[in-house]
Amino acid sequence: MFLISGALVLVPQSISYSYYAFKSGDFIDVLSLAALNLILLSIYFVIIRLCIYKTNWITDKLKLDKGFETENIELNFDSAKIISIALIVIGGLLFIDNISVLLREIMVFFQDKSLFKDYPKSGWLIFYFCKTIIGYLLMTNSFRIAKLIDKQK
Structure with a gap:
């Protein structure tokens, strides 16, 4: 991919x-x-x-098929652990992708020395801030969110 x-x-x-x-x-x-x-x-x-x-x-x-005693590999993960790992990965990607853009936009904002309401990219600044916070919250609360998703099944 x-x-x-x-x-x-x-x-x-x-x-x-x-x-x-x-x-x-x-x-x-x-x-x-x-x-x-x-x-x-x-x-x-x-x-x-x-x-x-x-x-x-x-x-x-x-030679990836050599050296295994059985054909099946059993993984003893419940669905909540798999969902929480996926949430950590998604949250990490969101956080990493947006923290650099957010910091760059904040630096440009301070270099511009204008008011927040007059800054032309203030909407984008809020958007990147929200995406960064969502990524952080997905990483730190992944087990709670996974339990909630698993309960709704």
Whole structure:
């Protein structure tokens, strides 16, 4: 999933950079960038193809099916623990993604030296603050939320 999302971000960036390099008129930069983009796309294509269509080949090469006494691996987790782990991961991602943006926006706000009501990005500042708080609360209260979700089943 991260590979596909990375490709969805990297490919448009490289295409837009290729456009600007083409506009500058430097033929060597355009040619090297086109070759690099072609190599990058082919690597993404090969890795995604291997991960989706050749899973048995990867399992055989890495010998992932050898050394187990039984075919089944039993995990003794109840659903509340699994939900709480998922909530910790989601909350951590929310917190990490938004704390840096929040701190950057706060720094820009203080550098701008304007009132909060006059600041053009005050709504975004509140939005990033709320997302950061939600991420923190999801991480710290994950067991309570998991019990609540498990009760509603």
